[in-house]
Amino acid sequence: MATKPNTYILGKQQRLKSRKAIDAIFKNGQKVNASPFKAFYTLQVAEQSNKPGLKLGVGVSKRFFKHAVDRNRVKRQIREAWRLQKNTLQQLVTQQNQSMQVFVIFTGNELPITPLVQEKVATLLNKLLHEAGKNLTKTT
């Protein structure tokens, strides 16, 4: 009921909103790399307060892009690529009754092209998928 698995939705429910959660990710989370992108993530078994699902946060540093327009553009590109490609990961995580929080950071110097972003986010998702599967075997 919470999420229809096959719709390309990225609403408030599926975004990281709390400052506390984000700090926790940066403190305790693990890293996954894909050249200009970097992702921090945490993975827990779902509880009552912590419903099963996938949550995303996006960040671009002011050091690399001075203007707010450029930062907004990169964030939008990442969000769009995530929205179109995240479904398999989300399905896996919900099936395993786990909750996963991911924070993607862009660390490049130049504005990326859209196909590049799509490709890199896909590789990120594959790696995360792999990690999620591994964790399942460990925990169970």
Added chain:
RNA sequence: ACUACAAGCCGGGUUAUCGCUUUUUUGUUUUGCAAAAAGGAGGAAAGUCCGGACAGCAUAGGGUAAUGUACCGGUGAACAGCCGGCUGCCAGCAAUGGCAAGAGAGAGUGCCACAGAAAAUUACGGCCUUUGUGCAAACAAAGGUUACGGUGAAAACGUGAGGUAAGAGCUCACGGCGUUGGUUGGUAACAACCGGGGCGGGUAAACCUUGCAUGCUGAAAUGCCACGUAAACUAUCGGUAAGAGCGACCCGCUCAUGUUUGCAGCAAUGCAAUGCGAUAGAGGGUAGGCAGAUUGAGUCUUAGCAGUAAUGCUUUGAACAGAUAAAUGAUAGCCCACGACAGAAUCCGGCUUACAGGCUUGUAGUAUUU
């Protein structure tokens, strides 16, 4: 028609699919979720350079300090903005255009490299007079001297005449400058004219003086709710100490007090030490929600009136975002000029800076046609 300059305006459109956010309506037992409809970044949203609104705290009064500001009038909530004028400078034959932190250097202090006698009222060289020595030239002493002195960014009102031992605005004529009193015009800055007394560089974006203005802190302000732990916080009362308050300082005013113990001493007094409890409340920290918060000194627009103008008054019509790790995107197609600078974060009025391309108006030049 093209080119250049100036001013003003605009700042891609459209169709389909998939998404984001706010509001409303409907469905659902409420939250939530789903569906539909409507709205969804700028001319600079930027820089944070000025001015306010709003909120909290503080506040008897006067002065000083600090900070800002500086021709006059208008405009406006307010301003260092805008509009009009005055003065000065620059360009131009002129008409006119552009620029100005545009109060005071005759209140005081400082500084003015190098050069120059001297950088500010003095000295020096030189000139002149008298006396002495000497045939004379010259030298020495006492005095006079705003003339002259290769420089420099800047040199002691300029020119002419008189005057003198030599000279000097010392006096006179013409001209210049600034000061003061009056008359006329102007709301005023100021201008014109008349008179008095004067002629002592520059620098105040050096200190400063004068006038005027300013309480401080900023939405991460502030108010409320939830969660939640523990005597570190606050209030009241009493005690103790002697000071405390008026957000920098002073005056002045207000409030409060003179303890206890030890040592010295006959005592007055001096020296040293001591330097908190009770009651009530809920603070700090952590981290969520709601309000603040999107209708306001509003913006654009039609017409009229007032005004040189900025602008004001009345009036017609139109829309006017509200996120909170933070919304406008992606894909495909078409059109054109092939899309620059750039993304709201409490809200307004200005200023400054960035900007592809297009449109309108005006001025100048060139070419063609009538």
Added chain:
RNA sequence: UGACCCAUGGUGUAAUGGUAACACUACUGAUUUUGGUUCAGUCAUUUAAGGUUCGAAUCCUUAUGGGUCAA
């Protein structure tokens, strides 16, 4: 969102409004058979544009870039 500071050779620092100085690096030359050492020399639009002043690294205004602080 608000408050504030800095910018000088390639690098790190100086400099009362009056000739932009010092150290290291780099380059050139001399010394040396060669290299090193040593000595001599070269390298600046004082971040940019305006203004005040006779004269600006310095004073003022604006811009650009960099940095610090305040939940």
